[in-house]
Amino acid sequence: MTHAHETLEELREPSRELRRLIPEVYSTFATLDRAAMGEGELGTKYKELIALAIGATLGCDACLASHGRGAARAGATDQEVAEVMGVVILMNGGPGTVWGPRALEAFREFAAGDA
Numbered sequence: 001m002t003h004a005h006e007t008l009e010e011l012r013e014p015s016r017e018l019r020r021l022i023p024e025v026y027s028t029f030a031t032l033d034r035a036a037m038g039e040g041e042l043g044t045k046y047k048e049l050i051a052l053a054i055g056a057t058l059g060c061d062a063c064l065a066s067h068g069r070g071a072a073r074a075g076a077t078d079q080e081v082a083e084v085m086g087v088v089i090l091m092n093g094g095p096g097t098v099w100g101p102r103a104l105e106a107f108r109e110f111a112a113g114d115a
Contacts, residue, residue, distance in 0.1 A: 004065035004068055004109045004110065007065040045080075048073075051066075051070065052107065053085070055099075055103065057092055059095065064102055064106040073110070078104070078108065081104050085100030088103070
């Protein structure tokens, strides 16, 4: 896996181009993101941890980068991320043992520096 920062940088320009071509789709997705990830009965930190777990389950490096950064910004801890990855391993078996560590690595990259 490339580093999480590199993954986000690699996708920046292609994402801008696609967003230019289908602005309504991206605008609607951004509205959905704000509605789903904002504070509610579940705080943003827990929603970011859930999204990080789903990213690990799907094997999505960009999801790990984005939600690793989101979890770091929301104040998640190493232990919280590790326990969530424990659930990923439980629910996914062997693939969880690959993507769980990658998710923790992505989180730590942002938690250590510029979240």
